[in-house]
Amino acid sequence: xxxxxxxxxxxxxxxxxxxxxxxxxxxxxxxxxxxxxxxxxxxxxxxxxxxxxxxxxxxxxxxxxxxxxxxxxxxxxxxxxxxxxxxxxxxxxxxxxxxxxxxxxxxxxxxxxxx
Numbered sequence: 001x002x003x004x005x006x007x008x009x010x011x012x013x014x015x016x017x018x019x020x021x022x023x024x025x026x027x028x029x030x031x032x033x034x035x036x037x038x039x040x041x042x043x044x045x046x047x048x049x050x051x052x053x054x055x056x057x058x059x060x061x062x063x064x065x066x067x068x069x070x071x072x073x074x075x076x077x078x079x080x081x082x083x084x085x086x087x088x089x090x091x092x093x094x095x096x097x098x099x100x101x102x103x104x105x106x107x108x109x110x111x112x113x114x115x
Contacts, residue, residue, distance in 0.1 A: 007032045060075065
């Protein structure tokens, strides 16, 4: 969310088809988070999102192996330029993360990274 005083990425879970939800758990950085995506498999939960910083937007990744109770430290995946619209996909060999990255005003590219 980018809401003032509540900026960041939050994880909630429902075990009864959305009738009740866990208390929101903040994940990652203390900056506004946008365009989040989530993948769940037998190894856990993986989340990607973009966040705006001093040098533009960047893609971040975090995961949980205990049903969302604890999360790994946010890891920046994008290197240069302005990155946005991430997606994460579970595969047999791990995770694929895709996003759009703009390094110059004219060059925009799709980035695919295996995790």
